[in-house]
Amino acid sequence: MKLDARERLIVALDVPSVAEAEALVARLGETVSFYKIGYQLAFAGGIDFARVLAGAGKRIFLDLKLHDIGNTVARGVESVARLGASFLTVHAYPQTMHAAVDARKGSPLRLLAVTVLTSYDDADLAAAGYDFTVSELVGERAAQARDVGIDGLVCSGEEAALLRPIIGADMVLVTPGIRPAGAAAGDQKRIMTPAAAIGAGADHLVVGRPILAAADPKAAAGAIIAEIAGAAPS
Ligand code: C5P
8 A cells, every 4th residue: 555654653642631641742733644533532632623624634543432222333433424533443343344444435535344342352352251262363354344334443463463364454554552662661561563563464553652651752753654665564
């Protein structure tokens, strides 16, 4: 997929208020074109802020991980499409994915499926009643997402290399857990550098703390974009 290096970086707006998000976006300026809004900001005015950012020409990834009865998912997806978001996450359950794909038809909104949350291991799946390992369930749900017409998946860098043969060239892989060499891992367990993740087949990288907690967030974002530009896609 031919993507500009700048477009490949998605900065996670993991801040508690719109005021802090506005300050960060202003500081990053033209360096960053794509932002992710998750639960924390979404439930603190972030949906209206997403509309403002989209109106200002930024691309928006709403990480709301929808999962409900089909009709409710469909109506929610229609509302997200109207506000001008580019990416929306849904859980990779067939009924949820079908409803979401039907509802976004005719809009530029692209749907990303979450196969298995990265905080889950095999024991967590067993406790939730599944008779699958994490890698089995990730592979199964990736194939279902592809067959339903989902546009992409959220996955770790390691999973990107394994999923690309299952999903083909056209689906988008969006990868969090990115840490430039020397950056603190925090609570992320499966981390990759920006260059390694692009090399493994990721299309977009989601980066939070390495930019948010940097002394100079704009310089940190610029360095990651430069590393992406110099990396060879798989
Ligand atoms: O600060 P950090 O770079 O670890 O932020 C990563 C972002 O990606 C956070 O917003 C986190 O919620 C999100 N994410 C993740 N792992 C997933 C899905 C989303 O880290 N599997």
